[in-house]
Amino acid sequence: MAVANNELEKVIIQSVMEELAKKGLLSQKGKDHVMSAAMMDPSLLPSRESEEMVTFPPLDEMQISNPFNADAVKAMMKSTPARIGIGRAGARPKTMALLRFLADHAVAQDAVFLDVSEQFLQRMNLMSVQSAATSKDEFLQRPDLGRRLSSEAVKMISEKCEKNVQVQILIVDGLSSSAIEANIPDLLPALMQGLKAAGIKVGAPFFVKNGRVWVQDHVASIVNSDVIISLIGERPGLGTAESLSAYMIYRPDQNTVEADRTVISNIHKGGIPPAEAGAHLTDVIKQILAAKASGVKLNQQK
Numbered sequence: 607m608a609v610a611n612n613e614l615e616k617v618i619i620q621s622v623m624e625e626l627a628k629k630g631l632l633s634q635k636g637k638d639h640v641m642s643a644a645m646m647d648p649s650l651l652p653s654r655e656s657e658e659m660v661t662f663p664p665l666d667e668m669q670i671s672n673p674f675n676a677d678a679v680k681a682m683m684k685s686t687p688a689r690i691g692i693g694r695a696g697a698r699p700k701t702m703a704l705l706r707f708l709a710d711h712a713v714a715q716d717a718v719f720l721d722v723s724e725q726f727l728q729r730m731n732l733m734s735v736q737s738a739a740t741s742k743d744e745f746l747q748r749p750d751l752g753r754r755l756s757s758e759a760v761k762m763i764s765e766k767c768e769k770n771v772q773v774q775i776l777i778v779d780g781l782s783s784s785a786i787e788a789n790i791p792d793l794l795p796a797l798m799q800g801l802k803a804a805g806i807k808v809g810a811p812f813f814v815k816n817g818r819v820w821v822q823d824h825v826a827s828i829v830n831s832d833v834i835i836s837l838i839g840e841r842p843g844l845g846t847a848e849s850l851s852a853y854m855i856y857r858p859d860q861n862t863v864e865a866d867r868t869v870i871s872n873i874h875k876g877g878i879p880p881a882e883a884g885a886h887l888t889d890v891i892k893q894i895l896a897a898k899a900s901g902v903k904l905n906q907q908k
Contacts, residue, residue: 666683666684668680668683668691668693669691669692669693669700669702669703670691670692670693671693673691679691687845687846687876688845689703689707689844707844710844710845710847711844713784713842713847714842714843714844714847716784716847717781717782717783717784717785717839717842717847717848718742718746718781718782718783718841718842719742720783720784721742721779721783721815722779722783722786722787722813722815723787726786726787727813730777730790730791730794732777732811732812732813733762733766733810733812733813734812734813734814734815735755735756735758735759735762735763735812735813735814735815736755736756736758736759736814736815736816737751737752737753737754737755737756737759737814737815737816737817737818737821738751738752738754738755738756739751739752739816740756740816741816742816744816745816749818751816752816752817752818752821753818753819753820753821753823753824754820754821754824755814755821755824755825759814760824760828763812763825763828763829764828767809767810767812767828767829768809768810768829769829769830770829770830770831771807771808771809771829771831771832772806772807772808772831772832772833772895773801773806773807773808773809773831773832773833773834773835773891773895774808774809774811774825774826774829774831774833774834774835775794775797775798775808775809775811775835775837776811776812776813776814776817776821776822776825776834776835776836776837776838777790777794777811777812777813777814777837778813778814778817778818778819778821778822778836778837778838778839779813779814779815779816779817779838779839780817780818780819780838780839780840780851781839781840781841781842782839782840782841782842782847782848782849782850783839784839784842784847784848785839785840785842785847785848785849785850785874786837786839786850788848788850788874788875788880789837789848789850789873789874789880789883790837790850790880791880792879792880792881792884793837793850793873793880793881793883793884794811794837794884795884796880796881796882796883796884796885796888797884797885797887797888798811798884799884800884800885800887800888800889801888801891804888804892806891806892806895809829809831817836817838819836819838819853819867821836822834822835822836822853822855822858823855823858823859823862826855826857826858832856832857832895832898833854833855833856833857833891833894833895833900834854834855834858835852835853835854835887835891836852836853836854837850837851837852838850838851838852838853840871840872845876846874846876846877848874848875849871849872849873849874849877850871850873850874850880850883851869851870851871851872851873852869852870852871852873852883852887853867853868853869854867854868854869854870854887854890854891854894854900855867855868855900855901856894856895856897856898856899856900856904857898864901865901865902866900866901866902866903867900867901868890868894868900868901868904870883870886870887870890
């Protein structure tokens, strides 16, 4: 049994090495070196008896050995979430820095490829419709399909959504399902409460799966609201995969261009806190309704 376990672990190591090589993070020579070392010395294989987890040092902990100016490096690390002060091993990053990079990259990939869970949508009481993109791959390869609704979505919105309201809120997964689940529970109640307190009539928010920003124009043509606001997941990065943007537009039509949209971005716990963003978006929507304009046209009236 021990021999079988060792063989299995060697296969696992080999698959990991091959994946790193595919991503350009390990040369073929380096992969062969690791594998040959593992074959000759079984002690290099992970122990099944050890349950110790790999833990990362705090983000603000400097990893440079003997820095020339430690205070300057610490000051820079406090001013940005960028990967600085991580040190190096020769020409390569240190093992811990590489592992953190791979972990953050995996989180970013999950944000793009995983769907917002049905349990979340039920908990938030959100009706769910879909864009014309029928799968995640099609959504990524055909942005135009994410900009319009499926025929089933058009029918559902036409039948179930209130028409001629002042504001219609859309929750759109976009490029980060993680951003939706992390921010909407705090942002949406704050936004709804602020709009209702201001006496603004709001349609019931609903969710659009595989949606792009411009899907809000298609929705507007059905519900005939004054303002459409899309709370949409931003493209994830290695710093965070939970950033959300709010795109607002006043009565879009076939002549609408990108400059007609007002955007508030970087909504997440490390940027604009979601509850605070809800209050701020209320003020912006009030300005849009008063000016009957959004985007550049709104700014020109200020």
